[in-house]
Every structure is written in C-alpha cells, then in structure tokens.
Amino acid sequence: MALLAAILLPGACDGPHSVLDPAGDQAAHLHGLLNLMLWVCGIMYALVLGFLAWALWRTIRRRDAAPPGPDESQRPLRIGLGAWAGLVVAGLILLSTASFLVDRSLAAAREHEALSIRITAHQWWWRVAYRDPASGEWIETANELYLPAGRTARLELVAEDVIHSFWVPNLSGKLDVIPGRTNLLDITPRRVGWYRGNCAEFCGLQHTLMALDVRVAPPEEFSAWLAAQAASASQPSDPVLARGQDLFVNGTCAACHVVRGTPADGRSGPDLTHVGTRRSIAGGALPMNRGNLQGWFLNPEALKPGTLMPAVVLPSQEADALARYLEWLK
Known part of the structure; x- marks a missing residue:
C-alpha cells in the first residue's frame, strides 16, 4: 500500500509523489537500478513467452510427422537449456553488480561534510531537529523538513515508541526507524520544490496520517529559514x-x-x-x-x-x- 501511494498519490508536493520522479542523487541512483531491473526482467519474460510459443508451434507442426530419433530430439534441447542457463546467470550477475554499485553510491555521501538533522518518529508525528552550524545547539520543529538544494543532509533516525519507516520517495529510499537504535540516511536533493514523506511501516491506528512535508530550498532560503526557526517567539502586543x-x-x-x-x-x-x-x-x-x-x-x-x-x-x-x-x- 505504501509503494502504491508513493507511485500514484500527488500528496502535498509540487510534482508527483513518486519514486519515478527522482529529485535527489539517492533517488536517482535507485531509479536507475529500478529501470535496469525492469529491462532485464522484461527481456527475460519476453524470451520465456517466445520460447513457449515456439515450443507450441513445433509441437503442432510435428503432430502428424514421424517422431525424431533420440539424438535428434535431445541435442537442440541440451543446447537451448545451456544457453538459457547462461543467460539467466549473466542477468543475475548484472543485477547483483548494479545493486552493489548503487549501495556504494548511497554510502559515498557519508564521506563528505553533511548537514546534521535528527528525526524522531512518534505515534503519529515527526520531531525534527537541526544542529546549528554556528552554536552547535539543536533547533527543533515538527512534521516539516527543510533541506538545502545541492548539499548532503545526514538524517539521524530514531523512534520513540514503535518501529516506523522513513521514506521520501522523490529524494531517497526508505529506512526503518527502530526504538533504541540510530539509523543514518543521507539525502542530497537537487530540485527545489515541496515533496511528501511518509511512514512506510504500519505503526498503529493513524499510520496513514503520519506525513512529513519536505521543502528543498535554495541555500540562501534555507539559511534564512533556519535562522528564523532558531529565534524565540515574539511577545504579542495585541x-x-x-x-x-x-x-x-x-x-x-x-x-x-x-x-x-x-x-x-x-x-x-x-x-x-x-x-x-x-x-x-x-x-x-x-x-x-x-x-x-x-x-x-x-x-x-x-x-x-x-x-x-x-x-x-x-x-x-x-x-x-x-x-x-x-x-x-x-
């Protein structure tokens, strides 16, 4: 259900709320891997159907013909099975290699300086805290995540109560959020706009109403927003x-x-x-x-x-x- 929502629902973002519309480096890597898997599996499926149709045609054609000898009937079968096994092994090697390379690319961002953000999952809302680069203090907000375009953000994901799963389909893959454990997820957004995050793990009665509005902003807009969030509330005169x-x-x-x-x-x-x-x-x-x-x-x-x-x-x-x-x- 979460995958169907991520593909089909417009949500609260500017564009489609979808893994098919990547707006960040990590989502783009995963989208490329998805396309490769679709091509490889699609070709394999087409070949299976083609060989099935060919076998049926040969059976109908030979229905009234004399049966072939043992050597004549087994030799094409052995060649076909050998070729098919080789093709399957080659496809699996290709997909395994691609998956390994994508995993390495997702982890590569951690080697660089990143914006530190701590996200705590609750039933049913998100606590979001940013480490102030100047003071080192944490600046807290909730249910809304601001990210600067072109800069990697390292999310420290923790859960307060039950298992949740953090997922912004346009920007990254999903990662479980587990009580008592801190999981790291790096996001490098590229396209400015609003996107929608979800909890992708059933976490209770209101699981579907645990959304996260995500804003990818130009760096200067993000800096101004973070400075405003760091300020205390004003005293009303009205x-x-x-x-x-x-x-x-x-x-x-x-x-x-x-x-x-x-x-x-x-x-x-x-x-x-x-x-x-x-x-x-x-x-x-x-x-x-x-x-x-x-x-x-x-x-x-x-x-x-x-x-x-x-x-x-x-x-x-x-x-x-x-x-x-x-x-x-x-």
Whole structure:
C-alpha cells in the first residue's frame, strides 16, 4: 500500500509523489537500478513467452510427422537449456553488480561534510531537529523538513515508541526507524520544490496520517529559514493574542508543548514556537489555518482517533484567542 501511494498519490508536493520522479542523487541512483531491473526482467519474460510459443508451434507442426530419433530430439534441447542457463546467470550477475554499485553510491555521501538533522518518529508525528552550524545547539520543529538544494543532509533516525519507516520517495529510499537504535540516511536533493514523506511501516491506528512535508530550498532560503526557526517567539502586543498566550502558558498546552521565549517547556508533544509557518498540523492530517487549529485542540479524537493529544476544553471566545495565538506564531 505504501509503494502504491508513493507511485500514484500527488500528496502535498509540487510534482508527483513518486519514486519515478527522482529529485535527489539517492533517488536517482535507485531509479536507475529500478529501470535496469525492469529491462532485464522484461527481456527475460519476453524470451520465456517466445520460447513457449515456439515450443507450441513445433509441437503442432510435428503432430502428424514421424517422431525424431533420440539424438535428434535431445541435442537442440541440451543446447537451448545451456544457453538459457547462461543467460539467466549473466542477468543475475548484472543485477547483483548494479545493486552493489548503487549501495556504494548511497554510502559515498557519508564521506563528505553533511548537514546534521535528527528525526524522531512518534505515534503519529515527526520531531525534527537541526544542529546549528554556528552554536552547535539543536533547533527543533515538527512534521516539516527543510533541506538545502545541492548539499548532503545526514538524517539521524530514531523512534520513540514503535518501529516506523522513513521514506521520501522523490529524494531517497526508505529506512526503518527502530526504538533504541540510530539509523543514518543521507539525502542530497537537487530540485527545489515541496515533496511528501511518509511512514512506510504500519505503526498503529493513524499510520496513514503520519506525513512529513519536505521543502528543498535554495541555500540562501534555507539559511534564512533556519535562522528564523532558531529565534524565540515574539511577545504579542495585541490583547487577543496576549490572552491566547496566557491560555497557552497557564493552561494544559504548556504541559506537552514548547514555545521558546515563554515558560511553556513541555517535551512530550511537538515544538510549537513557529507552528504558524507550517503547511499542515496533526502530522499532515489538516491544512494549517485558524479553524483547523481550533478544531484540533478542542476535539483531537474526532479528527485523529487514537491520538495521544487530550482535548482542551475552552469557551468559544477563549478558544478563538488561543487559535489566533497559535496561527500568529511565525
């Protein structure tokens, strides 16, 4: 099902959400290997059908003829079987060699300096943290991955709860994310645009609503974005936004979420310091807008059954103030 989705669904990206549209070095290597396998297996299949048709034709043609002698009938069969075995061995050697070379090319990026990104899989969302090249500190966001075009990013993949699998079909192959283990995946994107990542391992009830929006940006755009993400949240001057901040900091939200620059320092949920800049919320379940934000925190179970986020019970005016504040966090 995950493979079918990766080939057919447009998702939240600019182009097709597909392994057939590579936009990075690793995906291009895998796409080349896929094409080679299709050609080799397709030729083998065509030859099988051709030999089957030839055998049937010979059988029909010789139905009324005298049967051949033992030597006459066995010699073509031995030659044909020998040639076929040689062709199969040659095809397997070709595919094995190509697979080995692609594996080496996927690992080669690790020999160079790479942008370090740590991705933690949760049920059912992604925690994304970037190591600041200047300070060495980690800059955290959630459910959205920014990558600079033309530069290798090394992803450190860990799982908080169950086994997940990280996969951005246009940019790389998939890699399991396992509790207690750190797996490394290198991505070198080449084409600017938006792409969609998935969890490709069934990880619970809302597995299909565990998406990751991936932005490949020009280097200068990425640097500006990362600098903005490193900044703490501003203090609102508008009374409604100030009321929303007060509800967030002094209510139940602060127990699970961080907004840097405020006393809210919960760690069990996503960092919301700049949540208003994201394209979606709830692990890709809903587009980012004020109405969806309000619906999500008032009744998350109705929108994503099984989620660990509790409902926030507020009167309508206070719910609107909280939603406005969250949308304002940019």
